[in-house]
Amino acid sequence: TQLLEQSPQFLSIQEGENLTVYCNSSSVFSSLQWYRQEPGEGPVLLVTVVTGGEVKKLKRLTFQFGDARKDSSLHITAAQPGDTGLYLCAGRGAAGNKLTFGGGTRVLVKP
Amino acid sequence: NAGVTQTPKFQVLKTGQSMTLQCAQDMNHEYMSWYRQDPGMGLRLIHYSVGAGITDQGEVPNGYNVSRSTTEDFPLRLLSAAPSQTSVYFCASSPRLVSGANVLTFGAGSRLTVL
Numbered sequence: 001t002q003l004l005e006q007s008p009q010f011l012s013i014q015e016g017e018n019l020t021v022y023c024n025s026s027s028v029f030s031s032l033q034w035y036r037q038e039p040g041e042g043p044v045l046l047v048t049v050v051t052g053g054e055v056k057k058l059k060r061l062t063f064q065f066g067d068a069r070k071d072s073s074l075h076i077t078a079a080q081p082g083d084t085g086l087y088l089c090a091g092r093g094a095a096g097n098k099l100t101f102g103g104g105t106r107v108l109v110k111p
Numbered sequence: 112n113a114g115v116t117q118t119p120k121f122q123v124l125k126t127g128q129s130m131t132l133q134c135a136q137d138m139n140h141e142y143m144s145w146y147r148q149d150p151g152m153g154l155r156l157i158h159y160s161v162g163a164g165i166t167d168q169g170e171v172p173n174g175y176n177v178s179r180s181t182t183e184d185f186p187l188r189l190l191s192a193a194p195s196q197t198s199v200y201f202c203a204s205s206p207r208l209v210s211g212a213n214v215l216t217f218g219a220g221s222r223l224t225v226l
Contacts, residue, residue: 072208
């Protein structure tokens with residue numbers, strides 16, 4: 001079983017501050033996805049990274065896939081209350097037919 | 112498009128009762144899956160299907176059965192509910208899952224409490 005560990009589990013910051021969420025594993029993933037989930041809803045995909053060392057930007061969100069394809073990070077610049085939610089990373093193994101999720105990081109951005 | 116529809120949204124069961132969580136998608140997706148979400152444990156895969164007539168086990172399949180008689184529907188059955196099955200259940204689908212770029216579309220979830 002491929003395990004993904006996310007840290008921190010919970011993050012509370014003030015509006016305008018920056019934050020970084022980490023997703024780590026001892027296993028290699030063929031691709032890694034980041035989802036955001038709001039209360040009472042299912043997760044919604046933010047980004048997919050495929051290549052080791054890849055960096056993708058989505059407005060104020062920056063996603064990086066580690067060179068060895070074992071870890072990833074999500075950095076939010078100048079966080080806003082609308083960024084509040086549960087952030088989940090999910091990795092796809094070599095077989096391709098299963099997606100393994102991390103435990104999630106709950107982010108609270110206070111106005 | 113409705114996307115992925117799950118019913119019921121909430122359910123309370125007594126230990127030993129059986130029930131079926133329904134999942135339907137109208138996107139002609141080949142791949143469908145069931146996850147359970149528990150605090151601090153993210154989403155854990157219960158069962159998945161890569162097409163009609165084909166199902167396979169995920170990480171935590173014990174206590175759950177599935178079938179895939181049509182492309183659209185993927186029901187999850189609890190034959191004898193236990194308190195350990197108290198959780199939020201999510202159904203998700205994708206055109207396929209062998210491509211790294213494919214996106215899982217999730218339903219809104221079904222909250223199950225077993226007393």
